[in-house]
Amino acid sequence: MRNGPVTVFDKEGNLIRGQIDMPPQYLRGWVEFYKLKFKVTPDVLIPRPETELLVDEVLNWVSANPKIKYPLKDHRDQVKDHYSIIDVGTGSGCIATSIAKNLKRRCHIMAIDISKAALDIAQENLKKHRVSEVFLLECDLLSTLSPLTKSGSNRPDIIVTNLPYIPNHRIDYLDPSVRDFEPRIALQGGPDGFDLYRRLFSEMKEKNLIPKLFIGEIDETQEEIALQEAKKYFPEAKSEVKKDLAKKPRIILIRFTF
């Protein structure tokens, strides 16, 4: 750590010891995301405002697709009574919780993280917001999930994710408040930042866990690589990159029409 300790008091007068560069959100212990308050500690990434766009996209897609059909064995279609969503790399649980609190329809959300410490914080946030639709799973991407069953009943409707996407060589140059305090496992994305996305695409393919819609947050420099990799893994799908409010490329949407 670069700086020495400082002493800070919270609103209730409790003493918080921290470092000079420690983000105020960690000192305070909470952050607002999608108009909800989330507990944060240095075990989880501090949710960023641009990530709210992912939640918007999920809610918009559900409004535009009020009926989800899936084929029965006898080739008739059945209308599903809930949406099934997977949030990969849930961290504080901000995306999954915000979806559950704002979706006006029944849903099952599986929120995955490789970090047990992060899942403990997510659990507290789910409890605080009285969310019962979200199930937490400690898992490396989709590795322990079963492949798509013959009936297709475990096909997710949406996979939403904000995986780590910072190229490793940029980590040392990040603002110290990020570099020295936010969990490395939430930041590092391999040599070009896209390693985890490639692995996730590969597992989706391998297990045939292809949703109707994939939504992933990317770095502003990754528009081209994101579109290229999406095309490579899913040539029949339609992909687009959307910009954030600062007009920077921020999310990749992959629509599967099959």
Ligand SMILES: C[S@@+](CC[C@H](N)C(=O)[O-])C[C@H]1O[C@@H](n2cnc3c(N)ncnc32)[C@H](O)[C@@H]1O
């Ligand atoms: C950029 S943070 C996003 C956290 C939260 N979803 C958000 O948007 O604020 C990425 C998260 O992915 C998790 N993660 C990293 N590698 C993973 C892996 N191989 N499998 C599952 N989760 C992983 C990290 O622990 C971290 O919580």
